[in-house]
Amino acid sequence: MSDFSVVSLAPLSVLLPILGAAIAFTLVRRPMSQIVVTLATMVITMALEIWMLVDVWINGGAEAVLLGGWEAPIAISLVVDRFSAIMLVVSSIVVLSVLLFASAQGLGDDEAPQQPVSIFHPTFLILTAGVSNAFLAGDLFNLYVGFEILLTASYVLLTIGGTGPRVRAGVTYVVVSVVSSVIFLVAIAMIYGATGTVNMADVAMKLGELDPDLQQLLHLMLLVGFGIKAAVFPLSFWLPDSYPTAPAPVTAVFAGLLTKVGVYAIVRTETLLFPGDRVNTLLLVISGLTMLVGILGALVQFDIKRVLSFTLVSHIGYMIFGVSVANQIGLTATVFYVVHHITIQTALFLVTGLIEYRTGTANIDRLGSMAKISPLVAVLFLIPALNLGGIPPFSGFLGKVGLIEGGVVNGTPLAWVMVAASVATSLLTLIVMMRIWTRVFWRPIEDSEDPAMRGMEEAKRAEANAKPLRTDSRGLVVPTIGLVTVGVALTFVAGPLFDFADEAANDMIHRTPYIEAVLGEEAAQQAQLEADVLEDWGISGSDGAGTQQGSEGGPVD
Amino acid sequence: MTLALTIGLLTAGAVYLFTKREMLRVILGFVLLGHAANLILFAAGGTDRRSEAFYTSTDPTAMADPLPQAFILTAIVIAFSITIFMLVLSVTGEDSDETAEKVEKLDVAAESESDGTPHKSFRTNGEGK
Numbered sequence: 001m002s003d004f005s006v007v008s009l010a011p012l013s014v015l016l017p018i019l020g021a022a023i024a025f026t027l028v029r030r031p032m033s034q035i036v037v038t039l040a041t042m043v044i045t046m047a048l049e050i051w052m053l054v055d056v057w058i059n060g061g062a063e064a065v066l067l068g069g070w071e072a073p074i075a076i077s078l079v080v081d082r083f084s085a086i087m088l089v090v091s092s093i094v095v096l097s098v099l100l101f102a103s104a105q106g107l108g109d110d111e112a113p114q115q116p117v118s119i120f121h122p123t124f125l126i127l128t129a130g131v132s133n134a135f136l137a138g139d140l141f142n143l144y145v146g147f148e149i150l151l152t153a154s155y156v157l158l159t160i161g162g163t164g165p166r167v168r169a170g171v172t173y174v175v176v177s178v179v180s181s182v183i184f185l186v187a188i189a190m191i192y193g194a195t196g197t198v199n200m201a202d203v204a205m206k207l208g209e210l211d212p213d214l215q216q217l218l219h220l221m222l223l224v225g226f227g228i229k230a231a232v233f234p235l236s237f238w239l240p241d242s243y244p245t246a247p248a249p250v251t252a253v254f255a256g257l258l259t260k261v262g263v264y265a266i267v268r269t270e271t272l273l274f275p276g277d278r279v280n281t282l283l284l285v286i287s288g289l290t291m292l293v294g295i296l297g298a299l300v301q302f303d304i305k306r307v308l309s310f311t312l313v314s315h316i317g318y319m320i321f322g323v324s325v326a327n328q329i330g331l332t333a334t335v336f337y338v339v340h341h342i343t344i345q346t347a348l349f350l351v352t353g354l355i356e357y358r359t360g361t362a363n364i365d366r367l368g369s370m371a372k373i374s375p376l377v378a379v380l381f382l383i384p385a386l387n388l389g390g391i392p393p394f395s396g397f398l399g400k401v402g403l404i405e406g407g408v409v410n411g412t413p414l415a416w417v418m419v420a421a422s423v424a425t426s427l428l429t430l431i432v433m434m435r436i437w438t439r440v441f442w443r444p445i446e447d448s449e450d451p452a453m454r455g456m457e458e459a460k461r462a463e464a465n466a467k468p469l470r471t472d473s474r475g476l477v478v479p480t481i482g483l484v485t486v487g488v489a490l491t492f493v494a495g496p497l498f499d500f501a502d503e504a505a506n507d508m509i510h511r512t513p514y515i516e517a518v519l520g521e522e523a524a525q526q527a528q529l530e531a532d533v534l535e536d537w538g539i540s541g542s543d544g545a546g547t548q549q550g551s552e553g554g555p556v557d
Numbered sequence: 558m559t560l561a562l563t564i565g566l567l568t569a570g571a572v573y574l575f576t577k578r579e580m581l582r583v584i585l586g587f588v589l590l591g592h593a594a595n596l597i598l599f600a601a602g603g604t605d606r607r608s609e610a611f612y613t614s615t616d617p618t619a620m621a622d623p624l625p626q627a628f629i630l631t632a633i634v635i636a637f638s639i640t641i642f643m644l645v646l647s648v649t650g651e652d653s654d655e656t657a658e659k660v661e662k663l664d665v666a667a668e669s670e671s672d673g674t675p676h677k678s679f680r681t682n683g684e685g686k
Binding site (some may be wrong): 141148152154160162174178181185188189190193198 | 588631642650
């Protein structure tokens with residue numbers, strides 16, 4: 001290995017956005033230069049992260065950056081492995097598209113033109129910094145700080161403009177998030193008290209020596225903390241109430257990214273910190289309930305943003321399902337599915353923004369004739385909608401096949417039930433999407449319950465080939481097309497991406513690359529030894545043979 | 558033991574305040590809960606070693622664990638900023654706080670039932686929007 005590795009620049013993907021935010025804050029009175037600074041920062045950050053991904057893709061394994069010149073495990077470590085590298089790149093792509101969309105929109109939200117546009121861009125960059133920090137964090141407390149950075153930025157973005165409904169939604173969101181943060185913080189305190197370290201690799205080494213009951217407690221506390229953030233049923237109640245009130249670009253990036261940070265943390269907890277199958281049965285049941293309850297909620301909603309929020313909850317269930325079947329194919333599919341879902345869900349919210357831009361509403365009962373008003377928007381909606389519903393050539397189908405395969409390999413009766421649940425959810429997702437499609441795009445707007453004025457006018461003008469009130473703004477359409485294209489491209493690169501995800505899953509299941517990167521070879525060998533011992537005891541992170549809750553005790557005494 | 562009792566007391570106070578539903582009380586509840594979490598962090602470092610955690614104290618058996626202190630410092634800063642943000646939210650959103658009004662109405666109704674005289678509600682926020 002050469003002296004210089006691009007991975008040593010990893011801290012920049014956190015620092016650059018913060019720096020950019022600082023500069024953007026000083027440009028409050030110059031919206032144009034603010035936008036330029038923000039976009040430039042994101043482009044540089046993304047280029048850096050793509051470079052890191054290429055590096056990791058070629059060289060493989062994991063690499064750690066130890067900050068402050070201390071040795072591990074004392075230093076604050078940032079770890080770049082396959083999973084975190086791909087998450088960084090996908091999050092940057094999504095953030096960049098959403099920023100372009102928001103800049104073109106001038107954040108012009110029709111209801112509140114007076115809102116403080118000047119804080120939008122810097123806050124968005126800080127959100128990005130928090131997300132990157134959470135993906136890179138090699139110790140639990142740094143993960144907590146990453147969460148807090150992104151949450152605080154998200155509080156501001158969610159309540160931007162300070163209108164009544166947004167403040168009300170914001171209060172719910174803030175209260176729930178703070179509760180989850182406190183739970184996470186207490187879990188960190190207890191882990192520190194029990195092991196004397198918060199470095200994740202080090203914790204992973206030392207947790208195994210603890211009393212199984214204590215392990216179980218710590219494990220569940222982390223899961224509850226992360227579960228609230230990831231919006232896993234029954235901790236998902238807050239999401240459909242708070243996300244839809246924000247402006248379209250904000251909802252888009254929240255839906256795409258924030259819950260996935262929670263999923264990412266859950267994946268790390270399950271693979272690195274607490275390997276083995278202690279709570280997999282519980283997670284399986286929860287994943288099934290998340291899928292079904294989420295999608296049933298989506299069936300009865302009448303606002304597109306709310307429908308999408310419920311499908312979001314539902315599809316978080318798929319990712320948890322992939323984790324809880326505890327085998328390599330399941331985990332591989334989870335990595336793939338997270339990448340797919342971030343792109344698609346964000347694209348769908350952006351398209352909703354386009355619909356709102358043309359007709360002034362996102363209420364299904366007030367919309368119609370969209371296919372006539374704007375065929376372009378119709379195409380842009382249909383592609384990700386079919387993708388989300390899991391129609392064959394698209395990446396959603398490939399991800400779901402992988403997940404179902406994981407369930408089948410797992411082979412327990414419960415896993416089979418969950419496979420059935422996931423197929424049913426997939427079909428219901430398709431119904432939900434087609435319900436939007438037939439009503440909003442195909443139905444003549446006159447037939448809707450309470451036709452929107454602007455929509456009526458636009459439909460009339462489209463009929464008469466007259467000049468529309470508003471054309472699809474290029475600045476809004478281009479980023480949306482970009483994101484939809486990325487979503488479709490996932491199908492074309494599915495082969496290599498799946499291989500990559502497979503290696504990422506392999507790294508995570510064996511844990512040794514991660515631990516070796518942080519603590520060195522000796523520790524990794526010891527971790528390997530412990531894993532072998534665990535396997536002898538019949539607890540295994542790699543093939544998940546038994547998912548009996550009864551074996552939760554693990555290595556007794 | 559003192560720490561454990563204090564943590565329990567703070568948490569109990571926080572839960573009690575959460576049940577009050579009014580935004581300001583909920584925020585105060587979070588302040589208490591934040592302190593409880595900080596004390597748990599503090600307890601994680603052990604309380605028997607108490608000398609300062611930097612150079613002048615050279616005896617590792619007496620030196621306090623610096624890491625939880627650093628954690629608490631960070632957590633305090635975060636909790637403080639979020640408390641401020643929530644206070645701002647509660648002021649901005651005063652008009653949208655229907656719960657407080659409902660509670661008040663219930664109180665008034667209960668009182669007028671007990672002494673037979675109707676009471677006037679003085680707060681009208683949230684109405685007529």
